[in-house]
Amino acid sequence: MKTNRPYVTINKESKLKELMEALHKNMDNIKKFDGIAGIMLDGGMSRGYADYLSEIDVVIFLHDKEFQSYKEEKTPIALGITKMEGYLYDIKVLNYEEEWRKEYDSIALWDMSYAKILYDTNGELKSLFDRKLKTVRDVSAAEGLMFEAWWNYKLAGDIWLHREDILQGHYCLNNAVKPLLSALFIANSEYIPHDKWLIHMSRTLEWKPLPYDELLQGILYTGDMNLESLYKRQKSLECFWNAINDKLCGMLDFNNGLKLMHRGVFQNLERIIEKDSFTLSEWKEFSSISSLNYEPLFSFTEIKDGMVMIDRNKLNTLGEKELYDWFYDVVKAVRQESVMNNREVIKE
Template sequence: MNSMNRPYVQIESENKISTLRHHLEKMLPEFEALPGVVGLTLNGGLSRGYADHLSEIDVTIYLTSEAFVDWQLSKPPIAVGITKLAGQLYDVKYVDFAAESARDWNDTELWDASYAEILFDPEDLLHSVFAEKLADRPEPGKAGNLLMSCWWYFRLTGDSWIHRGDVLQGHYVFNQAVTALVQALFVANREYIPHEKWLLHLSRSLGWTPENWEERLQAAMSTGDLTVESLKSRQITIASLWREIDRYIIENYYPHLPVHMMQKTTYERLKLLAKEGSISKGEWQMRTGSGVPGGDPFYSIFKLEDDELIFDLQALLAIDEDAMYDWHYEVLRAVKEDLQKG
């Protein structure tokens, strides 16, 4: 993937990337000559344009399946893991090219691969696989679960520990909230989510960030004077950032969504049930990817008869906000308003 206009490293200390890349260039013939090598990639900090005296050179060796088994069952022809080669620290990993091509890559792997530099690819195999794996940028809808996680930490759990007065525990859960919040910000930009080692740093160079991001990010991370008031202040900051990221995603990608991103899936499923009126268990599972709903906001507004989910409109209309948890009622109310609009 082209790294232009993507999150980048902004560190003022001396960048020793030229020195480390020169060392790598001298080592490349040795890597390329290893038995069974399909290709080589440069990963890690160097691939993102920065190195210092604490950096190692991350190299991934892609092997044929036969060579991969040989390397595992005998002493590899080169030291792997964290190791010094010709006086320079490397982190060498070897993988089965065929297996890597076939499996799904997780978020961190996709992020790392999106910056990786292909060093050796004589048959153009790595270029093909990387192009396939990185063809689709993260979907904005993925932010829903992250924003739900953030909300759970800063609102539900945060309220609990503010009330209970355990300041350290409260700040701990707010740390979890900030992680999910910043991850959602990357998805809002349709960027791969970085490893947590780089999460906050790279967020500063995203294409879109909430207003005064640096200042507010510091406030979201600040434990203040470790009092209950510091928890309240931090919660307010995280909540405001949460609302801004949620609003940005909805306005730019789902302008007709009447609920928060964290409620999007539940809203769409409830709307489907209301629209269809009756839907078989098999079709429900096929269209929603879930089994028969066993909780709110569904539980009171449908019946299960002969393997059919039967929507009960009158039951939905009769439910008021005191009969259901706020989160669920907001979704139900949105569907109720949709039905009233026709």
């Protein structure tokens, strides 16, 4: 686990020490469950901060037999939001074996990566932590997030700028912020946090587009809610998006002039142009047959005699009149890559 991780920077008096003392005083009550595999602290306290608005978030992992039994009987303490000795708790019970098998999403991994083990006599909870937190932060997962951000700030943004609907325009720009900040966490090899902490924790990421505070304000600022404010906000989002895109492309060694959001389509086209035809089973190893129904594949492929056939002449002559510019950019890049590779072969 990285040591220089995002952290809480709230400039208010923290009640963490007080709440931790209250928790430890109540641990005997919390441990009254049968079949405990382990107990952990998560939520804001596990990330090093608590105030009068915080609850004490406790997760109790029970083995399957006891977990199922408690569905038919009362638990030793109340679950969910409850008070003990004047302090607010949020008590959750999980099935240890089920959690062991479950595939955690980024938010669950982010939560666990900060969580503190409170009770683990047999090391079972540590084993679960070790198993889950081995999950590699896949940089390529940012492709979809970057496309989502681009679709909202650029494609939809341009539409509503032209139509001069300011409120609808800002709404679309709002929808670009979350995927863009999520991609920023991936660019730092971090799990993506819960929305509640997304902006706050982003400020202490190791790498950020600069000047970060200025750009962050720019992507959120709605100004006077006039057309000019929409243009300015879109420009800030574009600067933010481009910086993250360049960082991610560098991490994936995808430096051919395209954007990260083009990478999946580009890699498929690169693979396709290596051959003139594929059996259906060969094609299904890297794509679906239904993908042939969509551009740019639709324009230069056909299924004939149980084979996917590639029309290279059509691929080489496709132009802006036949393809949406998003797809045309990828096709041009693949052509250029093919020409460069052929030149290298000739030189050899």
